[in-house]
Amino acid sequence: TDIISKDASIAVDSAGRIHFVWVEDDVYGGVEPEVFYAFWDGEKLSHSVNVSQSASFYSGAPQIAVDSTGKAHIVWQDRDGADHYETLYSRCDLDAQKPATFATSLQHNFPYNGT
16 A cells, blocks of 8 residues: 655644644555644654544544643544535643553534535
């Protein structure tokens, strides 16, 4: 499988860590695109985490922000085959002793108005 990374968004927290979100997409369309997250702590890059975990939806347009406590807040859109869109949110809690963990995604359905 040939995977490309695209649509990256970056934020920096008060400790200087760089947080990344991006979309990984199968060039040949074998699997739906997924949103991933990782961070750079100044010395090494963390393992990437699949944030969207929605194999049956097209996940894309990720955006990231980091609050004053260093928590990463991520939003993205999922689209089904009938062009129905959902905006989803997840929060990442960083702990130096373990990999990044995410809260359960919250979703809100916005009607698609064709624009």
